[in-house]
Amino acid sequence: MPADRRPRRYDEDDVRIRPNRHGSRPRTKERPSHSDAVQAFVVAVDRGRSTCLVGAGNLGALGPDAPGARLVTAMRARELGRQKVVVGDLVALVGDVSGQPDALARIVRIEERRSVLRRTADDTDPVERVVVANADQLVLVTAVADPEPRPRLVDRCLVAAYDAGMTPLLCLTKADLRPPEEVLSTWAPLGLEAVSTSRREAAEGAQIAGLDELRARLTGRVSVLVGHSGVGKSTLVNALVPSARRATGRVNDVTGRGRHTSTSAAALALEGGGWVIDTPGIRSFGLAHVDPERVLLAFPDLVPATADCPRGCTHDEPECGLDGFVEAGGAGAAGPVRLVSLRRLLRARSSESGD
Numbered sequence: 001m002p003a004d005r006r007p008r009r010y011d012e013d014d015v016r017i018r019p020n021r022h023g024s025r026p027r028t029k030e031r032p033s034h035s036d037a038v039q040a041f042v043v044a045v046d047r048g049r050s051t052c053l054v055g056a057g058n059l060g061a062l063g064p065d066a067p068g069a070r071l072v073t074a075m076r077a078r079e080l081g082r083q084k085v086v087v088g089d090l091v092a093l094v095g096d097v098s099g100q101p102d103a104l105a106r107i108v109r110i111e112e113r114r115s116v117l118r119r120t121a122d123d124t125d126p127v128e129r130v131v132v133a134n135a136d137q138l139v140l141v142t143a144v145a146d147p148e149p150r151p152r153l154v155d156r157c158l159v160a161a162y163d164a165g166m167t168p169l170l171c172l173t174k175a176d177l178r179p180p181e182e183v184l185s186t187w188a189p190l191g192l193e194a195v196s197t198s199r200r201e202a203a204e205g206a207q208i209a210g211l212d213e214l215r216a217r218l219t220g221r222v223s224v225l226v227g228h229s230g231v232g233k234s235t236l237v238n239a240l241v242p243s244a245r246r247a248t249g250r251v252n253d254v255t256g257r258g259r260h261t262s263t264s265a266a267a268l269a270l271e272g273g274g275w276v277i278d279t280p281g282i283r284s285f286g287l288a289h290v291d292p293e294r295v296l297l298a299f300p301d302l303v304p305a306t307a308d309c310p311r312g313c314t315h316d317e318p319e320c321g322l323d324g325f326v327e328a329g330g331a332g333a334a335g336p337v338r339l340v341s342l343r344r345l346l347r348a349r350s351s352e353s354g355d
């Protein structure tokens, strides 16, 4: 039976969604207060069931090992309407929040998101989606070789990061195969932060060098890792979060499903604080939804030029004020290459694929 045909019990949800029969009192937008609700951080979502971390502070800042912290399985309450819960969400839970096996809580509210990583509808998925909420850093994992870097894919990820209000970090893996500087030059004008990692054979087996610097940039933050297949993202995640398997095992106990069959994102706690959100399903981003103005915000040196732009300027058209501004030296000596980079990113929005 479809959900909306199911016989419904009259409950507090109805107070808000029922039309006002009398027509005199304006319908209140106020939600039931749910004063007993507890706050939780969504660490995994699998087919309508969310795994939520309760008792670990705002955005799970205290980590899953904080005293009293527990994982609670929850479903969306009807009052959420069409809002989707995603990994990284901060939510309010009511009902059975004990975290006992078989216990099921209800998500009655999604708190305001400080960042939203989106993906436009594409051929394989006709729905525009929020991929991850509240992350502050997007880590673009790219191998320097094997597989060859895909500059256009990195550009597209950069656009997605700027649009989402997230700081991008380029993580170049397999630096043992080729000096990472060669690859880095492509993004030099962007001033993109970058780290590199490489495999090193040691007595106790293969090790990843460069991990400490990467870890330092991840600690205390919520970071999303994206990368094409084969770049070494799993290797990195396992090295960063050695307990990842155990932790996902815990999630599996709750959801009853294996992580390997899942294509949804999962947040993994870092030992020193902070979270990495692994996104096995995301290889590229549809970017049609992206507003050029938001990409431009990543180029504060070029922003003043837009005063001379026609209304609704795409910043990639003959009338654009950026060219004159940069030619006149308004953005300094680096202006011309910065403008080339900006235009490249703006065009990445409309390119067909991330290859």
Ligand SMILES: Nc1nc2c(ncn2[C@@H]2O[C@H](COP(=O)(O)OP(=O)(O)OP(=O)(O)O)[C@@H](O)[C@H]2O)c(=O)[nH]1
Binding pocket: 173, 174, 175, 176, 177, 197, 198, 199, 208, 227, 228, 229, 230, 231, 232, 233, 234, 235, 236
């Ligand atoms: N030379 C070298 N090889 C590496 C390095 N890191 C990972 N690899 C190898 O690259 C291959 C892919 O690594 P994975 O960690 O499975 O890559 P992935 O990005 O998770 O790929 P998928 O599992 O397909 O999503 C494996 O054969 C790894 O052993 C590195 O730093 N240097």
Ligand SMILES: [Zn+2]
Binding pocket: 306, 309, 310, 313, 314, 315, 316, 319, 320, 321, 322
């Ligand atoms: Zn313009």
